[in-house]
Amino acid sequence: MARIKKTAQPQTTAQQLGSIVKTSRDIMRKDKGLSGDIDRLPMLTWIMFLKFLDDMEQIREEEAILSGDKFRPAIEAPYRWRDWAAREDGITGDELIAFVNNDEAVRPDGTRGSGLFAYLRGLQGANGGDRRDVIATVFKGTINRMINGYLLRDVINKVNGIHFTSSDEIHTLSHLYESMLKEMRDAAGDAGEFYTPRPVVRFMVEVLDPKLGETILDPACGTGGFLVEAYSHLEKQCNTVEDRKTLQASSIYGGEAKPLPYLLVQMNLLLHGLEYPRIDPDNSLRFPLNEIGDRDRVDVILTNPPFGGEEEKGILNNFPAEMQTSETTLLFLQLIMRKLKRQPRPGRAAVVVPNGTLYEEGIAQRIRGELLTKFNLHTVVRLPKGVFEPYTDIATNLLFFDRSGPSSDVWFYEHPLPERRAHLKGKSYSATDGLQYEEFEPLINWWNNRIENEHAWHISAAELIQGNIDLAQVHPRHSNIVLAAPAVIINGVRKLKDESELLLQKLEATVKGLGNVDAPFVALGELINQRTTTITIQDDVIYRRTRVQLHFRGARVRDVVQGLDIGTKTQTIIRTNDLILSKIDARNGAMAIVTSDLDGAIATNDFPVFEIVSSRVNPAYLRYCLFQPSMLRVYENLSRGSTNRRRLKVDKFLDLKIPLPKEIDAQIEVADRLHAAETLISELADRFGGMNDELADLVGSALHNVFSVARNE
Template sequence: MNSTKKTVGPLTTAQQLVGIIKSARDIMRKDKGLNGDADRLPMLTWIMFLKFLDDIETVRETEATLSGKRFKHAIEAPYRWRDWATKADGITGDELIAFINQDEATRPDGTRGAGLFAYLKNLQGTDSHDRRDTIAAVFRGTVNRMISGYLLRDVINKLESVHFNSTEELHVLSRTYESMLKEMRDASGDAGEFYTPRPVVRLMVELTDPRLGETILDPACGTGGFLVEAYSHLEKQCRTVKDRKTLQQASIQGCEAKPLPYLLVNMNLLLHGLESPDIDPGNALRFPLKEIGDAQRVDLILTNPPFGGEEERGILGNFPEDKQAAETTLLFMQLIMRKLKRKSKPGRAAVVVPNGTLFGDGVCARIKQELLTEFSLHTIVRLPNGVFAPYTGIPTNLLFFERGGPTKEVWYYEQPLPEGRKNYSKTRPLQYEEFTPLIEWWKSREENDLAWKVPAAELLANNCNLDRKNPNGKENITHLPPEQLVENILAKERRIIDIMTRVQALLKEPV
């Protein structure tokens, strides 16, 4: 009887790394302190974050020694990864948990001092782009949720075999990390609020075409999809050491107020090659609009601001009285308009907005009036239903505009669903290739079955209603999804409240 043995060849780098990450996640599943991927991914992230920093600093330290320069670590002993994590039989169990969690603990060198997280949270940088400020901001919003120090030691030992100073491994890890981010979004419903489908992100970057030397901002960056794509787009333009320095230090900016996505965006950018991410951990809306000057303006804004959120009264006070709105999207629109450069080459923006922004009146109409009269709103791409499924069913649009108005005409492009499809879903999402006709049309700007233009004067005369149907398309009846019907009703209710509030204020004025 003949038998054949299956020959298994050596694992590729990708297979090895995927195996390491899978093993670490499997270990985490045994820990009673973690509940699903929404807990496991942040744990993996902060551990990889510290390993990444130590690997990079080891490289920089060697480079400095060879050139006769002094090197200063962002994290000092005994808090560096090499001091407490590298030895497989090192600090473990309750001692490891105490060292990480407690404000004061016995450190790996046997002395008493601040615990690991307490130390990291209090790091302070001495200049801009100082990695210590980023580390402090990351760990001020990070919690170690693992209960078993023995399981945590096993996870650390697994991740010790990852080499963040290897270009090949970094490339694989960045892809693996993005797939984990998507898994977390799928597993946690509210995580979808900072998710934009990658094909939409790629399209917006492709059409705005960031150039090296420009500053690119996402004021609501979530896990960093727009910033990662913009970074990759700019990286292809680097030819010299000076280009590299420009890319690393003066190109990418973000803002993310929530601790979890703040941690995730920093790791995402680090894995893709940005060594010191410039991400503001505060609310982008916290500054008075009138105080934002030329020094704070940027060349390009790419963003998907939160839909349907509400801001506190203190934030509303940062905006003009006649443009204060509870709807977060409208506040971000004003911030974006204010933050675009107005000197030399005008700043430009690509923004995802819900349908309600197009037809909204009251405060919304006043913002759109400013957009049409002081900016050039040159293109609105109408996305088909379900692009953001399963996170939201609200129809969405892409606004492309720049400083240097007024707007003369607005081009509309209606992105169709693939033939035979009624919607998108988690299992059958939008594909980037579907945008090929749009990308080709973008350069020629000719009317067709999917594209048409409307004079700005006509839009202004119609209370700035931008919700225009395709005059060239086939006649059909549009059945709005329940979420959009609710949004339409809420928009009208907000308009009624706005009017009644003004009437009430008038009645209180002395005669």
């Protein structure tokens, strides 16, 4: 960001920036076209994107005038931010919506011409591409979802208060933007898209140590975590104008096929200082593997390819017949191996892979064989479970290899849980107590001075090849019996017992505190109504489809797709606090109370949606009545059909009776106490190393036994 200079614009503090973003999101909540942060964040991003571009253009124009050079803006009048957005009393209402959305509209200068998005999508760069190509590609996958032009004007006026003309200000905004990205990941992490925690990204970049002048690629870059960290790593190595030119022009490359992450990675990289991000907007797997030559290869690959997933037949045909698979991770591994440079300096890679990649047979085994015989697979870092919470509890590993191979010794490093969680039998991080970068310090110190220790060991590649090429190795110490002194063990058990006893006393008091509540049984059909609000899917509109996860884990966004790709053209709209369930999997616990971030999403007839009569039942209370493990047998009995396709009968479900306190306040009191009980049970489960059956049934037991009328029926 060396060219960005201080201007007369007032500096925006971190507090002011946070306030601007928060106020903008609050305004967006009033717009009926937006549903949750998964809609609001992209809206805010494209608006900030255009403001950022215009501020940068004005700086470049001033520099060109001072140096006597010609300047051609990427965006011409009257489509620049300063032409249509900068004035608080500028175009608004329906006129603003028409200018943004329509192919042809009245422009801010009063003439007729292309609408804003139509103009931006039609931009073309010169001489092999420039910022205009980036803008065009970004807006080909971007849609304005706001339908109220007055609210849109309010948001634009707020964003106009951010001045992208100061290095300090952009640095502050980049941190704020990262927190916004994390919020969206928490809302949308699904279908194999497990965003890499920042500590893992930073560690992988640190030990791979990209050098200025090398080319760095992430072929599945998502919102750009690896690329941003790599850019920051290289930026520290810049000492001259030429160094900066190298960094800007020929260092950072990525691939991201989904429109929303593509927009987000562009903004993320621009905010961090990369003036022309080179991100491929198509599937990185689309090229035949045998056609990738030396000119396509790179020095460094850092990536976390999607877990699971399926590719279309045309993609699979790009791989040798004996190496075709539906497992996306394995396809990306083959691509990464092919894309690494052979000379003059062998290319190197760091890749996140799920546990199955290390031990599964078939194609996974053949890939491991190639890694050992044709590449130098020098390090496998085994991470504990829970590193990728809340997206998945799948155990993950980090593979480090280069093209200097073949492999000699493979080092394994078993990253330990910190002491604060080491007592857990489950050996897992949690969503609220995740991995910290400082915990990698022993591993980083070991990296360049490798000796066997309690966490690290090595096995010869020859030994691995003679076996089943199994890389899911455990430390040899696990085969030895090492016991602590009896007094240490006894004191540990005593401490655990004392702490658990205090938690049990609190839990007992919480459950007893429910008292006797007048709660006659009421049919579910009197408390919920099946929602019949449907929409007809339009081909050119983007929709969010829901999925309901098993075992009461909630509803989430299944995917974000264009209407053209949706087969069932009539679908149900879901709203906040609706009850949604899966007909097929309700017997396994697939039902949820809809949270606000899913408001306005769609569901097929396989996922019945019910509006809760809030005047009669509190949604949180209803959740405790319906979402107990003991209810699974009830839903099984209410399901009909063949063994593998049993479906919950909705009419039978509506006949189900639950105990219902007559007063809403009483229901809320019960729900609050049960929530407190759940929290205490979770703490106890942590100490016991898992949830035992008695603890799992306790909330349901309390619910069914505290009601005086319920006990008498």
